[in-house]
Amino acid sequence: MTDVPHPSASDDKLARLVARAVAAGPALPCAVVHPVDAASLAGAMEAAEAGLIVPILVGPAARIRAAAAAGGIDLAGAAIEDVPHSHAAAERAVALASEGRAAALLKGSLHTDEMLAAVVARVGGLRTERRVSHCFILDVPLYHKPLVVTDAAINIEPDLETKADIARNAIDLCIALGIERPKLAVLAAVEVVTAKQPATLDAAALSKMADRGQIEGGIVDGPLAFDNAISLEAAEAKHLVSPVAGDPDILLVPDLTAGNMLAKQLQYLAGAESAGVVVGARVPIALTSRAEGPRARLASCAVMKLATAMRVTRHGDD
Structure with missing residues (x-):
């Protein structure tokens, strides 16, 4: 992105957050919304390999598998929820969170507005008092x-x-x-x-x-x-x-x-x-830009895992 030198491991603040999250208990069940490109798939699977999330890939199954094949990405350990398009993927991911099957959401290849519309829907959404x-x-x-x-x-x-x-x-x-x-x-x-x-x-x-x-x-x-x-x-x-x-x-x-x-x-x-x-929703949601790479998605998953661990500590696993 820039020519500024990458920080050393001792100065890498995001790496320290990732390490803290990895140590914060078991991996987080996470619905990955419409991951039909190599970038979003790679970020999700890297987070899974690091022990941060257990990915549930929500989107058109054929497009997800095609993107994985094109990018050389191994989907082992990831469940796939087959839905026809991005709008349905956002709704299904929110439903998985409402059902308790997903403790977090990770944005894939869809517009932020489309994903958030499902999150804040008055019926079936993930609103809280905030x-x-x-x-x-x-x-x-x-x-x-x-x-x-x-x-x-x-x-x-x-x-x-x-x-x-x-x-x-x-x-x-x-x-x-x-x-x-x-x-x-x-x-x-x-x-x-x-x-x-x-x-x-x-x-x-x-x-x-x-x-x-x-x-x-x-x-x-x-x-x-x-x-x-x-x-x-x-x-x-x-x-x-x-x-x-x-x-x-x-x-x-x-x-x-x-x-x-x-x-x-x-x-x-x-x-x-x-x-x-x-x-501020019932589960944390990672909204990484499509211009960002796997490292940003990895760090976002780490933050989600830490946020969820704090919620469980405060309120119990409800």
Whole structure:
């Protein structure tokens, strides 16, 4: 993707997440939705070989087998649920999760909107009391720990209540990844509260909601501009005192456009590698881009497995 050197094994944050997930118990039954190309099949089978998932390949069986043959991919150990097309694959995968046969979903070769329509359907979907949201988990070579950017894929222009759910989802995910008390920076263009920039009002409200226990489990501060969220020196230069500045685990963005640009800039200009997971539904869902390779799918499966392990620990296997 870029010419930035690949991190060494000791610095490879995504590899450490994968190792943690492999050690977190048995492989996760996972419905792989419409994996009719070599890239999505290879990612799923690599995750299976690593001990992260037990794949259930949901899609047209003939196309799945043809893609495997064309890519030289061994489908041993993978069940196939034969359905005629991508729309039916999304619906069947959601049904498998509802039935308890799948504990996670992995996107294959279909549009995100098509898959999520089945997930959030009011009848037969996987809704919970929270809004679903997406988290990019980024290994940025110049940053000292994994960095979550949310929401950059689902909620286009979230209001305050939606942003509160986005924050809750991201905090819970980070706790599942082993971060005891995640630090969340609510981003805006400036670090002062002003009615001229509504994102700053939402950021201030989210910070106060966390102070009052309406958002639990993490440390929330905002509004913070990107520079003084990431750099303690930049915050100190502006005489900004913040428990999050220079050390955030999560960057909560004002809207999808800002988040998508930020995540992709980190990938293409800073050499970041990423995993991508939808949270807030009854099961975690990996939404990797069709432009991403098996490593991104492997890391996304690792994150899903850790998220599921945390849910079982908290709530029991229901």
